[in-house]
Amino acid sequence: MEITRQYLAAHPYFRALSPVELAKIAQLASSRTLARGEMLALEGDACTSVYFVVQGRIRAFKISPQGREQVVSELGAGQAFYIPPALDGGPLPVTTQAATKATLISFSRQDFLLLLQRHPSIAMQVLVDLARRLRQLSSLVEDLSLRSVQERLARVLLERAGTSEGRHLTQREMAAQLGTVREVLARALSQFEHQGWIRVRRGLIEIIDPQALRRIVSEEDV
Amino acid sequence: MGKRVMPEIEVALCDLCGECVASCPQGAASIATSGQIVLDEERCVYCGDCEDVCPAGAIRLPFEIVLLTSEKPIGA
Secondary structure (H helix, E strand, O other), rough: OOOHHHHHHHHHOOOOOHHHHHHHHHHHHHHEEEOOOOOEEEOOOOEEEEEEEEEEEEEEEEEOOOOOOOOOOOOOOOOEOOOHHHHHHOEEEEEEEEOOEEEEEEEEEHHHHHHHHHHHHHHHHHHHHHHHHHHHHHHHHHHHHHOOHHHHHHHHHHOOOOOOOOEEEEHHHHHHHHOHHHHHHHHHHHEEEEEEEEEEOOOEEOOOOOOHHHHHHHHHHH | OOOOOOOOOOOOOOOOOHHHHHOOOOOOEEEOOOOOOOEEOOOOOOHHHHHHOOOOEEEOOOOEEEEOOOOOOOOO
Protein backbone atom coordinates (compact mmCIF):
# COMPACT_ATOMS: atom_id res chain seq x y z
CA MET A 1 0.00 0.00 0.00
CA GLU A 2 2.81 2.44 0.88
CA ILE A 3 4.64 1.63 -2.35
CA THR A 4 1.38 2.28 -4.23
CA ARG A 5 0.88 5.61 -2.48
CA GLN A 6 4.47 6.66 -3.18
CA TYR A 7 4.15 5.68 -6.83
CA LEU A 8 0.90 7.62 -7.22
CA ALA A 9 2.34 10.67 -5.42
CA ALA A 10 5.15 10.83 -7.97
CA HIS A 11 2.99 10.12 -11.05
CA PRO A 12 2.00 13.13 -13.23
CA TYR A 13 -1.68 12.14 -13.13
CA PHE A 14 -1.91 12.26 -9.35
CA ARG A 15 0.87 14.65 -8.33
CA ALA A 16 -1.49 17.57 -7.66
CA LEU A 17 -3.55 15.66 -5.09
CA SER A 18 -3.30 16.11 -1.34
CA PRO A 19 -1.85 13.33 0.84
CA VAL A 20 -5.35 12.58 2.15
CA GLU A 21 -6.76 12.24 -1.38
CA LEU A 22 -3.78 10.10 -2.42
CA ALA A 23 -4.29 7.78 0.53
CA LYS A 24 -7.95 7.29 -0.44
CA ILE A 25 -7.08 6.66 -4.07
CA ALA A 26 -4.30 4.23 -3.14
CA GLN A 27 -6.94 2.10 -1.41
CA LEU A 28 -8.74 1.68 -4.73
CA ALA A 29 -5.60 0.41 -6.45
CA SER A 30 -4.47 -3.19 -6.79
CA SER A 31 -0.87 -4.24 -7.17
CA ARG A 32 0.31 -7.20 -9.21
CA THR A 33 3.65 -8.71 -10.22
CA LEU A 34 3.99 -10.56 -13.51
CA ALA A 35 6.71 -13.05 -14.34
CA ARG A 36 8.52 -12.56 -17.65
CA GLY A 37 6.28 -13.88 -20.43
CA GLU A 38 3.12 -13.87 -18.35
CA MET A 39 0.04 -12.69 -20.27
CA LEU A 40 -2.01 -9.83 -18.83
CA ALA A 41 -4.97 -9.16 -21.14
CA LEU A 42 -6.12 -10.12 -24.65
CA GLU A 43 -6.91 -7.97 -27.67
CA GLY A 44 -10.66 -7.81 -28.19
CA ASP A 45 -11.61 -8.46 -24.58
CA ALA A 46 -13.73 -5.97 -22.67
CA CYS A 47 -11.76 -3.33 -20.75
CA THR A 48 -12.03 -4.02 -17.03
CA SER A 49 -8.98 -2.16 -15.71
CA VAL A 50 -6.50 0.63 -16.34
CA TYR A 51 -2.87 -0.26 -15.59
CA PHE A 52 0.22 1.67 -14.54
CA VAL A 53 3.72 0.20 -14.90
CA VAL A 54 5.71 0.52 -11.67
CA GLN A 55 8.73 -1.47 -12.78
CA GLY A 56 9.69 -3.64 -15.73
CA ARG A 57 8.35 -3.58 -19.29
CA ILE A 58 5.10 -4.69 -20.88
CA ARG A 59 4.86 -5.71 -24.56
CA ALA A 60 1.76 -4.63 -26.40
CA PHE A 61 1.05 -6.57 -29.57
CA LYS A 62 -1.62 -7.49 -32.08
CA ILE A 63 -2.17 -10.74 -33.93
CA SER A 64 -2.12 -10.33 -37.71
CA PRO A 65 -4.72 -12.06 -39.92
CA GLN A 66 -1.96 -14.58 -40.69
CA GLY A 67 -1.68 -15.34 -36.97
CA ARG A 68 1.67 -13.61 -36.45
CA GLU A 69 2.43 -11.38 -33.51
CA GLN A 70 3.13 -7.77 -34.38
CA VAL A 71 4.62 -5.85 -31.49
CA VAL A 72 3.08 -2.40 -31.33
CA SER A 73 4.99 -0.92 -28.42
CA GLU A 74 6.75 -1.55 -25.15
CA LEU A 75 5.58 0.22 -22.00
CA GLY A 76 7.95 1.08 -19.19
CA ALA A 77 7.90 2.48 -15.68
CA GLY A 78 5.48 5.38 -15.26
CA GLN A 79 3.41 4.62 -18.33
CA ALA A 80 -0.31 3.87 -18.18
CA PHE A 81 -2.25 1.75 -20.64
CA TYR A 82 -5.79 0.74 -21.64
CA ILE A 83 -7.03 4.30 -21.00
CA PRO A 84 -8.72 4.78 -24.43
CA PRO A 85 -10.86 1.62 -24.09
CA ALA A 86 -11.64 2.59 -20.50
CA LEU A 87 -12.93 5.94 -21.77
CA ASP A 88 -14.88 4.80 -24.83
CA GLY A 89 -15.98 1.38 -23.59
CA GLY A 90 -14.55 -0.32 -26.66
CA PRO A 91 -12.61 -3.61 -26.69
CA LEU A 92 -8.92 -3.79 -25.80
CA PRO A 93 -6.91 -2.75 -28.88
CA VAL A 94 -3.85 -4.85 -28.04
CA THR A 95 -2.76 -7.93 -26.12
CA THR A 96 -0.32 -7.25 -23.29
CA GLN A 97 2.38 -9.50 -21.88
CA ALA A 98 5.29 -8.99 -19.47
CA ALA A 99 8.48 -8.50 -21.50
CA THR A 100 10.44 -8.60 -18.23
CA LYS A 101 9.39 -9.34 -14.68
CA ALA A 102 7.02 -6.43 -14.08
CA THR A 103 5.08 -4.79 -11.27
CA LEU A 104 1.79 -3.07 -12.11
CA ILE A 105 -0.80 -1.01 -10.29
CA SER A 106 -4.36 -1.11 -11.58
CA PHE A 107 -7.72 0.54 -11.06
CA SER A 108 -10.99 -1.01 -12.15
CA ARG A 109 -12.51 0.79 -15.12
CA GLN A 110 -15.39 2.03 -12.96
CA ASP A 111 -13.07 3.39 -10.27
CA PHE A 112 -10.83 5.08 -12.87
CA LEU A 113 -13.82 6.83 -14.48
CA LEU A 114 -15.03 7.96 -11.06
CA LEU A 115 -11.56 9.37 -10.31
CA LEU A 116 -11.71 11.40 -13.50
CA GLN A 117 -15.14 12.77 -12.56
CA ARG A 118 -14.23 13.59 -8.97
CA HIS A 119 -10.73 15.01 -9.54
CA PRO A 120 -10.45 17.48 -12.44
CA SER A 121 -6.66 17.63 -11.99
CA ILE A 122 -6.41 13.92 -12.84
CA ALA A 123 -8.72 14.35 -15.83
CA MET A 124 -6.65 17.28 -17.10
CA GLN A 125 -3.36 15.35 -16.84
CA VAL A 126 -4.91 12.39 -18.66
CA LEU A 127 -6.05 14.80 -21.40
CA VAL A 128 -2.57 16.31 -21.65
CA ASP A 129 -1.05 12.85 -21.91
CA LEU A 130 -3.54 11.74 -24.57
CA ALA A 131 -2.94 14.95 -26.52
CA ARG A 132 0.81 14.31 -26.46
CA ARG A 133 0.32 10.75 -27.66
CA LEU A 134 -2.02 11.92 -30.37
CA ARG A 135 0.56 14.43 -31.60
CA GLN A 136 3.29 11.75 -31.63
CA LEU A 137 1.04 9.31 -33.45
CA SER A 138 0.02 11.90 -36.03
CA SER A 139 3.64 12.68 -36.71
CA LEU A 140 4.46 9.00 -36.94
CA VAL A 141 1.56 8.30 -39.31
CA GLU A 142 2.82 11.10 -41.51
CA ASP A 143 6.30 9.63 -41.43
CA LEU A 144 5.11 6.06 -41.94
CA SER A 145 3.02 7.03 -44.93
CA LEU A 146 6.19 8.35 -46.54
CA ARG A 147 8.89 5.99 -45.32
CA SER A 148 9.34 2.35 -44.39
CA VAL A 149 11.50 1.19 -41.50
CA GLN A 150 14.34 0.45 -43.91
CA GLU A 151 14.28 3.96 -45.32
CA ARG A 152 14.14 5.55 -41.89
CA LEU A 153 16.94 3.30 -40.67
CA ALA A 154 19.11 4.20 -43.66
CA ARG A 155 18.57 7.89 -42.91
CA VAL A 156 19.40 7.51 -39.20
CA LEU A 157 22.56 5.52 -39.97
CA LEU A 158 23.78 8.10 -42.47
CA GLU A 159 22.94 11.03 -40.18
CA ARG A 160 24.61 9.55 -37.14
CA ALA A 161 27.68 8.06 -38.79
CA GLY A 162 30.81 9.57 -37.39
CA THR A 163 28.97 12.07 -35.20
CA SER A 164 30.65 12.87 -31.93
CA GLU A 165 27.50 12.86 -29.81
CA GLY A 166 28.42 11.61 -26.38
CA ARG A 167 25.97 8.79 -26.03
CA HIS A 168 25.91 5.95 -28.51
CA LEU A 169 22.53 4.46 -29.26
CA THR A 170 21.32 1.07 -28.13
CA GLN A 171 19.19 -0.90 -30.56
CA ARG A 172 16.16 -0.19 -28.39
CA GLU A 173 16.82 3.55 -28.57
CA MET A 174 17.30 3.35 -32.33
CA ALA A 175 14.03 1.45 -32.66
CA ALA A 176 12.20 4.07 -30.60
CA GLN A 177 13.57 6.82 -32.87
CA LEU A 178 12.24 4.94 -35.87
CA GLY A 179 8.85 4.39 -34.29
CA THR A 180 9.29 0.66 -34.15
CA VAL A 181 10.52 -2.03 -31.75
CA ARG A 182 13.87 -3.79 -31.36
CA GLU A 183 12.83 -6.99 -33.11
CA VAL A 184 11.83 -5.10 -36.27
CA LEU A 185 15.00 -3.01 -36.16
CA ALA A 186 17.14 -6.13 -35.73
CA ARG A 187 15.52 -7.63 -38.85
CA ALA A 188 16.16 -4.44 -40.82
CA LEU A 189 19.81 -4.36 -39.70
CA SER A 190 20.13 -8.02 -40.67
CA GLN A 191 18.67 -7.26 -44.11
CA PHE A 192 21.15 -4.42 -44.60
CA GLU A 193 24.01 -6.66 -43.51
CA HIS A 194 22.86 -9.45 -45.83
CA GLN A 195 22.93 -6.93 -48.69
CA GLY A 196 26.50 -6.00 -47.80
CA TRP A 197 25.60 -2.41 -46.99
CA ILE A 198 26.61 -2.51 -43.33
CA ARG A 199 28.45 -4.74 -40.91
CA VAL A 200 27.23 -5.14 -37.33
CA ARG A 201 29.92 -5.96 -34.80
CA ARG A 202 30.17 -5.81 -31.05
CA GLY A 203 29.11 -2.27 -30.18
CA LEU A 204 29.73 -1.09 -33.72
CA ILE A 205 27.69 -0.62 -36.88
CA GLU A 206 29.99 -0.04 -39.86
CA ILE A 207 28.52 1.47 -43.00
CA ILE A 208 30.26 -0.26 -45.91
CA ASP A 209 28.13 1.08 -48.79
CA PRO A 210 26.74 4.55 -47.97
CA GLN A 211 25.69 5.02 -51.59
CA ALA A 212 23.28 2.11 -51.23
CA LEU A 213 21.78 3.68 -48.12
CA ARG A 214 21.49 7.04 -49.89
CA ARG A 215 19.65 5.36 -52.76
CA ILE A 216 17.09 4.00 -50.29
CA VAL A 217 16.64 7.44 -48.73
CA SER A 218 16.47 9.32 -52.04
CA GLU A 219 14.03 6.87 -53.63
CA GLU A 220 11.53 7.80 -50.98
CA ASP A 221 12.12 11.50 -51.51
CA VAL A 222 11.02 11.21 -55.15
CA MET B 1 43.74 -3.66 -29.74
CA GLY B 2 41.53 -1.81 -27.25
CA LYS B 3 39.50 -3.22 -24.39
CA ARG B 4 36.56 -5.38 -25.45
CA VAL B 5 33.29 -3.47 -25.70
CA MET B 6 31.00 -4.65 -22.89
CA PRO B 7 27.42 -3.93 -21.86
CA GLU B 8 27.14 -0.93 -19.56
CA ILE B 9 25.52 -1.49 -16.18
CA GLU B 10 24.17 1.49 -14.26
CA VAL B 11 24.76 0.44 -10.68
CA ALA B 12 22.34 3.02 -9.28
CA LEU B 13 19.45 1.39 -11.18
CA CYS B 14 20.45 -2.24 -10.62
CA ASP B 15 18.55 -3.94 -7.79
CA LEU B 16 20.35 -7.29 -8.19
CA CYS B 17 17.18 -9.10 -9.21
CA GLY B 18 19.32 -11.59 -11.14
CA GLU B 19 17.16 -11.70 -14.28
CA CYS B 20 20.23 -10.97 -16.44
CA VAL B 21 22.14 -13.80 -14.78
CA ALA B 22 19.31 -16.24 -15.45
CA SER B 23 18.79 -15.11 -19.04
CA CYS B 24 22.37 -14.90 -20.31
CA PRO B 25 22.74 -17.70 -22.88
CA GLN B 26 26.53 -17.68 -22.43
CA GLY B 27 26.54 -17.71 -18.64
CA ALA B 28 28.55 -14.49 -18.75
CA ALA B 29 26.65 -12.65 -16.02
CA SER B 30 26.99 -13.30 -12.31
CA ILE B 31 26.55 -11.54 -8.99
CA ALA B 32 29.91 -10.92 -7.31
CA THR B 33 30.48 -11.13 -3.56
CA SER B 34 30.81 -7.35 -3.68
CA GLY B 35 27.09 -7.25 -4.50
CA GLN B 36 27.35 -6.10 -8.12
CA ILE B 37 26.62 -7.71 -11.45
CA VAL B 38 29.84 -8.69 -13.22
CA LEU B 39 30.16 -9.73 -16.84
CA ASP B 40 32.76 -12.18 -18.11
CA GLU B 41 34.55 -10.54 -21.07
CA GLU B 42 35.49 -13.87 -22.60
CA ARG B 43 31.95 -15.26 -22.53
CA CYS B 44 29.87 -12.18 -23.35
CA VAL B 45 28.83 -12.11 -27.04
CA TYR B 46 26.93 -8.78 -26.82
CA CYS B 47 23.66 -10.45 -27.76
CA GLY B 48 21.43 -8.01 -25.86
CA ASP B 49 19.37 -10.55 -23.91
CA CYS B 50 20.42 -8.94 -20.60
CA GLU B 51 19.29 -5.52 -21.83
CA ASP B 52 15.97 -7.01 -22.91
CA VAL B 53 15.16 -8.73 -19.63
CA CYS B 54 16.36 -6.11 -17.11
CA PRO B 55 13.19 -4.73 -15.46
CA ALA B 56 15.07 -1.70 -14.11
CA GLY B 57 16.60 -0.66 -17.45
CA ALA B 58 20.03 -0.79 -15.83
CA ILE B 59 21.82 -2.46 -18.75
CA ARG B 60 22.67 -0.77 -22.07
CA LEU B 61 24.40 -2.20 -25.11
CA PRO B 62 25.33 0.93 -27.07
CA PHE B 63 26.39 0.94 -30.71
CA GLU B 64 28.65 3.42 -32.42
CA ILE B 65 27.82 4.06 -36.09
CA VAL B 66 30.80 4.66 -38.36
CA LEU B 67 31.47 5.08 -42.05
CA LEU B 68 34.13 2.77 -43.44
CA THR B 69 34.77 5.06 -46.41
CA SER B 70 36.06 8.61 -46.55
CA GLU B 71 32.67 9.86 -47.74
CA LYS B 72 30.93 12.43 -45.58
CA PRO B 73 27.61 11.50 -43.93
CA ILE B 74 24.41 13.48 -44.50
CA GLY B 75 24.59 16.94 -42.97
CA ALA B 76 28.35 16.96 -42.56
